[in-house]
Amino acid sequence: MSRVLIRVLWLMLISGLALQGCTPPKPVRLGTPIEGYSHTSAAINWFSVNRGGGPNISPYSGGGKQNCCASLPVKWHPGLTVVVEWEKDPDPYASANWPPLGTDGYRAAYKLHAAKYTRHRAVVPVARYERLGVVNVHFLPCNQVAVTAGLMMPGTPKYPYHFPQKMQEPATCPES
Structure with a gap:
């Protein structure tokens, strides 16, 4: 074998070994399932989180149905927000x-x-999360919304929100 060929093979071997030690970078954002809860007498016909679609929700219900997906950072940081859009049916039993x-x-x-x-x-x-999990969107009276994205489930002690399942609309809502 020629010396040039030996050097090329040697270089390829060393390069290949050097690349084996590399691991792909951890993702900065992930798509995570979306789940919703209506704490009011209105139905949520559809909703989205950062343009990822959530399931429709009957009055005073939620959970159990997930749609895919909202893109969120793997690591929570102060000031983290999402854009929630929704359509509400104020009289779903008409x-x-x-x-x-x-x-x-x-x-x-x-x-x-x-x-x-x-x-x-x-x-x-x-709400602050340690590990990214399901995005839970809570629809509250006066068109207010609360969002979590951790591994804690609603109803567990460490869950950040403890809203009653049935909340009544006040006679007048505060201006936002």
């Missing part, structure tokens, strides 16, 4: 008195009802 499904009367009733949906957007601080 259809009980509508004409039969599929009729012109039903379609007209639905159109009038859907005109009362409200859309909202809020920049919300994310």
Whole structure:
């Protein structure tokens, strides 16, 4: 073998060994599932966190259904916020008195009802987390929202929020 070829092979071997010691960098952000909770009598028709879609939520319910995903930093930092957007149905049980499904009367009733949906957007601080987990979005009276993203589950002692499942809207909401 020629000396040049031996040097090239030797260089390739050393380069290959040097690269084996390298590990890929840890991710700075990850996609994490989104779950929601409505603490009010309104239904949440849809919502998103940083444009990642969450499931629809019935009044006074939530949890158990997750959608994918919201991009969040692996490590929490002060000032961390997310953008939450949602559509709210203030009277989710109105259809009980509508004409039969599929009729012109039903379609007209639905159109009038859907005109009362409200859309909202809020920049919300994310509660401190040690390890990134499911993004939990709590919809509260007066179009307020609270967000967590850790491994603690609602109802556990270390969970940052302890909202009652059923909260009533006040007669007047404070201006934000």
